[in-house]
Amino acid sequence: MIELREVSKIFNQGQPNECRALCGVSLDLARGGITAFKGPSGSGKTTLLALVGCLARPTSGRILLDGRLLSNLPERFLTEVRRHTFGFVFQQFNLIRGLTVLENVMLPAYPLGWPYRELVNAASILLDRFGLAAKASSRVEWLSGGEAQRTALARALINDPAVLIADEPTANLDSALSREVLTLLGELAGQGRTVLVSSHDPLVFDAAQVDRVVELHDGRIVRDAGRARAPS
Amino acid sequence: MARCRVCATVGHPSYPRMTMRASLERQRYLLDYTLAALSRRKARNLGLLLAYTLLVFLFSAVLLLSQGLRREAALLLQDAPEVVVQQLMAGRHALLPAAWLDSLRQIRGVGSVKGRLWGYYYDPVIKANYTVMVAPDRSLAADQLIIGAGLARARRLGVADYFSLRAADGRALPFKISGVLDTHSELLSADLILLSEAGFRALFDFPPDHYTDAALTVRNPREAATIAGKIALALPGSRPILRAELLRTYDAVFSWREGMLFVTLGALLLAFMILAWDKAAGLSAEEKREIGILKAIGWETSDILAMKLWEGMLLSLTAFLAGYLLAWWQVFHDGARWFAPVLKGWAVLYPDFRLTPAVDLQQLLVLLGITVLPYIVATLIPIWRAAIADPDAAMRG
Numbered sequence: 001m002i003e004l005r006e007v008s009k010i011f012n013q014g015q016p017n018e019c020r021a022l023c024g025v026s027l028d029l030a031r032g033g034i035t036a037f038k039g040p041s042g043s044g045k046t047t048l049l050a051l052v053g054c055l056a057r058p059t060s061g062r063i064l065l066d067g068r069l070l071s072n073l074p075e076r077f078l079t080e081v082r083r084h085t086f087g088f089v090f091q092q093f094n095l096i097r098g099l100t101v102l103e104n105v106m107l108p109a110y111p112l113g114w115p116y117r118e119l120v121n122a123a124s125i126l127l128d129r130f131g132l133a134a135k136a137s138s139r140v141e142w143l144s145g146g147e148a149q150r151t152a153l154a155r156a157l158i159n160d161p162a163v164l165i166a167d168e169p170t171a172n173l174d175s176a177l178s179r180e181v182l183t184l185l186g187e188l189a190g191q192g193r194t195v196l197v198s199s200h201d202p203l204v205f206d207a208a209q210v211d212r213v214v215e216l217h218d219g220r221i222v223r224d225a226g227r228a229r230a231p232s
Numbered sequence: 233m234a235r236c237r238v239c240a241t242v243g244h245p246s247y248p249r250m251t252m253r254a255s256l257e258r259q260r261y262l263l264d265y266t267l268a269a270l271s272r273r274k275a276r277n278l279g280l281l282l283a284y285t286l287l288v289f290l291f292s293a294v295l296l297l298s299q300g301l302r303r304e305a306a307l308l309l310q311d312a313p314e315v316v317v318q319q320l321m322a323g324r325h326a327l328l329p330a331a332w333l334d335s336l337r338q339i340r341g342v343g344s345v346k347g348r349l350w351g352y353y354y355d356p357v358i359k360a361n362y363t364v365m366v367a368p369d370r371s372l373a374a375d376q377l378i379i380g381a382g383l384a385r386a387r388r389l390g391v392a393d394y395f396s397l398r399a400a401d402g403r404a405l406p407f408k409i410s411g412v413l414d415t416h417s418e419l420l421s422a423d424l425i426l427l428s429e430a431g432f433r434a435l436f437d438f439p440p441d442h443y444t445d446a447a448l449t450v451r452n453p454r455e456a457a458t459i460a461g462k463i464a465l466a467l468p469g470s471r472p473i474l475r476a477e478l479l480r481t482y483d484a485v486f487s488w489r490e491g492m493l494f495v496t497l498g499a500l501l502l503a504f505m506i507l508a509w510d511k512a513a514g515l516s517a518e519e520k521r522e523i524g525i526l527k528a529i530g531w532e533t534s535d536i537l538a539m540k541l542w543e544g545m546l547l548s549l550t551a552f553l554a555g556y557l558l559a560w561w562q563v564f565h566d567g568a569r570w571f572a573p574v575l576k577g578w579a580v581l582y583p584d585f586r587l588t589p590a591v592d593l594q595q596l597l598v599l600l601g602i603t604v605l606p607y608i609v610a611t612l613i614p615i616w617r618a619a620i621a622d623p624d625a626a627m628r629g
Contacts, residue, residue: 055528056624075620076532083530094525094627098272108529110261113254159530 002029002052002163002194007061009047009219021047023219024061031162033211034185034195036204044219045198046091046167052196053165054082083108087156089166093148095140095155101127101147102136105154112159126154130184146177153184163194170201182207262535266542280507281551287504288555288603289562290497293570295595296563298490303590305482313447314456316348316473317463325471327442332467336446339466341459343451347443349432353397353425358386360423364435367426374430378411382422397425400437407431505606523618524626536619537612544608552604556596564589 009022022044029035029052037045050056051063054070063071070081087108095104105123114122127133130150135143140151149169156164166185170178178201186209189195197204205213215223270277317336319328328347336345349366362383370378379389389395389409396404413421432438450456460472523536562570618626 050624053528055627056622076534079527079530079532082528088528090525090528090627094521094528096522096525099268103268107265107526108531110265111258111531111535113251113256113258113261115253115257116260155529 001031001064001066003027003062003064004029004048004052005062005064007048007051007058007063009044009051009056010059013059021219022051022058025219025221027214027221027224029194029196031194032189032192034189034197034209035212035214036210037196037198037214037216038200038205039216039222040200042218043216045200045216047219048216049165049167049196049198053086053088053163054078055088083111083159085162087159087161087164089149089152089156089164089169091168091171093152093172095143095148095151097141098139100137100139101132101143101151104140104151105158107158108155109158123154123158126157127151130154145172146180149173149177149181150184153181157188161193163196164188166195166197168199168201169197170199170204175203178203182209185209258535259538262539263542266539266546269539270543270546277547281547281554283504283507284548284551284603284607285555285558287500288552288599289558290500290555291494291603292556292559292599293562294490294493294497295599296559298487299592299595300563300590302483306479312475312478313346314450314453314475315448315460315463316445317448317467318445318471318473319467319469320471321469325445327439328445330441330443332470333443333446335467336448336463339459339462341451341455341462343449346447348445348447349429349438350444351432351436351438353435355387360386362423362425364425364427364432366429366432368429370426372410372426372428372431374428374434375405375407376410376428377407377431378413378426379409380413380421380424383425384412397435399435405431405435501602505610520618521627523615524621524623527619527623528627533616533619537616540612540615541608544611545604548604548607552600555603556599560589 004025004027007022007025008020011019011021025044025048037048039045047056051058058071061071062069065081065085070078073081096107099107102120102123105126106119109119109122124133124136127136130153132147132150132154135147135151140148143151149172153166156166164185169181169185173181182204185195185197186207189209189211197210199205204210212224212226214221215225317328317332319326319332330347333345333347336342346368351364353362353364354360355362360383367378372378377395379395384390387395389412391409391411393409394406395409396406399405407427413424413426427435433440448459450459456474456476460474463470463472526536527533
């Protein structure tokens, strides 16, 4: 369970270019299912996901994970939580250029020091699952948008996180590939993972796989609608 | 233990505690990543490596050469007389009367006493000063001489050739060359001419009852300083010079020249430090973003720092090794031809000699200290500043 209590985030505070990205957001996110955050650009979706995923700290307010306060944890513990609880798929994929698909997928586990064979094995299973086995030794800059998206998804899952955070996962994909990604996200939610997605793509928040839609505007929640999962 | 929902293994071995093996594996992964990162920015890193190697090469070459020269001088001076006595007149070196040799022999503790004849001869043809000495242990006729290898090369002379020297009265005295000195003793003999006593006195019109100085052996070398004191008392116009003092003088000369070179190289070191700082402080947007991504996907600040430490160590140790080996080759196998004129330059005929290779651990540590450590510190601090930022902020740039 993730709880947000009166969370605000201000960038460049006290400077002429101060930007209030989130204003007093309170929200409870239960385990499992897909929650989609919708809203126009600049509404605070990405900032909200960054705060939930411990990529940034709130300016004020509290964030709790299973009752444990995250917002005042020291950096080292915050990384530990991020590493074992959250997997990220970024809008621009953020794959490391110059490395192969396999290396990119293995990258989050490097600091954990798994035995090499075991790590390659885990990464290969993920690549196989996402139809990327043939691309394992290709450099990521040679991949198509869909392949890069799936590589980013595989990388997000290598540490077996309980929560998957995907920022605009369909922004760079056509409709067919977007549906494919949504199917994959649905499968992951079906396995018990919590999936948090930001998007302003109707294909995402109207999808049958999405359990709850939270709408943001100017850094505030303007609508929060849960619905029963459509039969698969 | 929970079963992984992805790869179906029962719990990942690193969670919750990292074992020694995992710790080693972690370093291996970080090293792998570092190598990949270095190869991704080939041109920049190669340029830095070259500049760094050149810097280490210059510092190492000066250190190796000056230490080699000191060592060589010490070895050669082992055969020098324990005490040399000169006469002083008005504070200047004057000719030593032959009668002093007997006075010296009577001082308790003095072993043998030999009068030495030596001086300098300026050759206007090659604008060089030769050292001219009498070699009492070599049987040379009055018109014969032996020359050093450097002189033989410079004047293109060989055994049985004639070599004319201008005597003190202006006449040209022809000498027949009866030998050329071995090259292994070139440090002291490159510009040497050995003559008979008669030939020497004729060439310089040297008074028959005088010597240049006197060479003494002492019965107990530990008492050389005491005997020198006795000599100064017995012969008030004398100046006794101990072998140890000669060594100290050589040392001071080399240290002074070395110091001058290091001052020059210091400017170079400063320029390099600015380059290193610029390289590290001026992290490109791409590098900052990469640090942000790595943190976002679960790397700790310490992982980033360890990775960058590997990068700094790989770069600086490679440059150190390459620069040091290059300097080693230059000094011990190529005759140190780039630096010798500055460090050895006491004569016009530079000796062509090989120094004995030797490794001095302290010297190596000093070199490491002034080249590798500053680089690593200069690169780590800005990286640390970038690495402690929130991943979100780092990725946004």
